[in-house]
Amino acid sequence: MSDGRTRFGRRGFLGVSAAVAASLPGIPAVANPSPRAKADVTLRWWGNNSWELRLPGGKVVLIDPWLTRFKTGTYTKEGADPNTRIEVDRGLIDRLVDSGELHADHILVTHGHYDHISDVPYLAKKTGATVIGTETHLSLLLALGAPEEQLAIATGGEFHTFDGYSIRVLRSLHSASGDRAKVAFAGTRPLSRRDRPRVISDLLEGGTLAYQVESASGFAVMNFGGSNYVEGELAGLRPDVLLLPAGGDRVAEYVPRLLRTLGFPPYVVPTHWDDFDFPLDEPAKDWGGLTKLRDAVAVASPGSAFRVVDHREVFTP
Numbered sequence: 001m002s003d004g005r006t007r008f009g010r011r012g013f014l015g016v017s018a019a020v021a022a023s024l025p026g027i028p029a030v031a032n033p034s035p036r037a038k039a040d041v042t043l044r045w046w047g048n049n050s051w052e053l054r055l056p057g058g059k060v061v062l063i064d065p066w067l068t069r070f071k072t073g074t075y076t077k078e079g080a081d082p083n084t085r086i087e088v089d090r091g092l093i094d095r096l097v098d099s100g101e102l103h104a105d106h107i108l109v110t111h112g113h114y115d116h117i118s119d120v121p122y123l124a125k126k127t128g129a130t131v132i133g134t135e136t137h138l139s140l141l142l143a144l145g146a147p148e149e150q151l152a153i154a155t156g157g158e159f160h161t162f163d164g165y166s167i168r169v170l171r172s173l174h175s176a177s178g179d180r181a182k183v184a185f186a187g188t189r190p191l192s193r194r195d196r197p198r199v200i201s202d203l204l205e206g207g208t209l210a211y212q213v214e215s216a217s218g219f220a221v222m223n224f225g226g227s228n229y230v231e232g233e234l235a236g237l238r239p240d241v242l243l244l245p246a247g248g249d250r251v252a253e254y255v256p257r258l259l260r261t262l263g264f265p266p267y268v269v270p271t272h273w274d275d276f277d278f279p280l281d282e283p284a285k286d287w288g289g290l291t292k293l294r295d296a297v298a299v300a301s302p303g304s305a306f307r308v309v310d311h312r313e314v315f316t317p
Contacts, residue, residue, distance in 0.1 A: 035240040035266050037218035039317040043241065045309040047280050048115050049225045049272045051243060052102070055215050057164045062104045063211065063223050063243075064116040065123055067092055067280065072114065072200060075275045075287040082201035086114060086144075088122050097126045106167065108213075109133035110225025111174055112140050112206035115276060121146035132169065136206025143196050156209055156233070164216050168237075172210035173228035175247050212239055219317075222262070223271070227254060231261055238263045241317055244297070245272035246289030255293070256300035264301040267317055270294070270308060284311050 044052040051063040070087040074080040096102040104127040107120055117137065121144040124131050131141060131151050138151045156171030197203050210229060214220040222239035227247035242265040248254030259265065270293050274284035290308070297306050309315045 035219065035317060036238055037215075037220070037240065039219055039240065040215050040217050041213075041219050041221055041241075041317070043221065043243075043269070043309070043315045043317075045269075045271070045311065045313060045315070047274055047284065047311050048276050049110065049223070049243075049245065051223060051271070052104075053213055053221060055165045055213075056217075059105050059162070059164055060103055061106045061108060061165070061167070061213050062123070062129070063108045064110055064225055065104075065107060066115050066117075066119050066276075067096070068119055069276045069278075069280055070118075071277045073277065074115070075277065080200065082199065084114075084200045086118055086197060086200060086203070088119055090122060093119065093122055093126060097123075103127050104129035105162070107131045108167065108209075108211045108223075109137045109141075110172070110210065110223070111208040112137050112204050114200035114203045116225055117141065117203060118144075120144075124150050132167065132209075132211075134207040134209065136204060140197060140203060140206065154209060155207075166214045168212040168214070170210040170212065170233045171230050172208045172224060172226065172233070173230060174205050174208040174226035175228050175245070175250070212237060222265075225272070227251065227272070229258060231257065234258075234261050239265050241265065241267045241269060243269050243271045244293065246270055246287075246293045247272070255296035259297065259301045259304065264304055266304060268297050268301070268304045268306050269315060270306070274311070280311050282311070 040056050042054045046067060048066055049064040050066050053061040068087055068089040072080040072084045107124060107129045109117055109120060117140060120131060121141050124146045132154050135153055138153055141151060142148055154169045156169055158169040160167045208226050210224045212220050212222045220239040221241040223243040224245055227245040228251050239262060242262060270290055273286055273290045275287040278285050294306050297304060307315060
């Protein structure tokens, strides 16, 4: 608590350190896993869990695009002020889209928190992209002014094919923190257009989804927007690139169990590890989880390449 207001921190650390993970049974060392298909997808990181996936034929999929990065104090000792006003830097988005630097055919929403969803309505308008999310996510987006005809509901389990790529929607879980392992701004809330979210506590988690985007050649990228998952949803999936959030302090064997379930992906790229109170045009500043994530991956899957991407940098597998 601070000055009478409830604040939520988003700090979280791996539940399994490198030293502990090394002692866990059933975690085999793997040597040099290689991509299972032609690497024809390029990735660009826009900070936090904002990813741009460019596919053959010029198709683009955005995941949790949040470019505005208004200050919240999320990674300070006090945590995020729930009364922080939601802002959208339309000038920035206009420049990126109008210049041709950024566009989208699909926008994938993992959950409804401010650092994942705030810019999506305006980006949807600017790009004409189809937006996928849960009922709560779409209700929030609609209340924020997103075009209703561009919204496509998902519950997890959907497997859609499009021109040159596919999108697999997976039921997932949001990370939890604190002694009681609670999800910040939890819950669901169908909204009307008149019930417009104003502050970040209005943007509820609303259920969490994960996604696997696969090119026509079979090259697959999997993304989690929170440091948790439903293990049974992932059975048989073998992504070539895993976008893995830092954190996971309340998840048993967060890293080793996930990498084992996914067959030890050739590339593990950290996501959601930068302090987004700092500008996107500066190098990313680690909020404290990056080294722990790197160490845990090295122990659980030493043959996986751990590739750190900086703000706006392109990663080509």
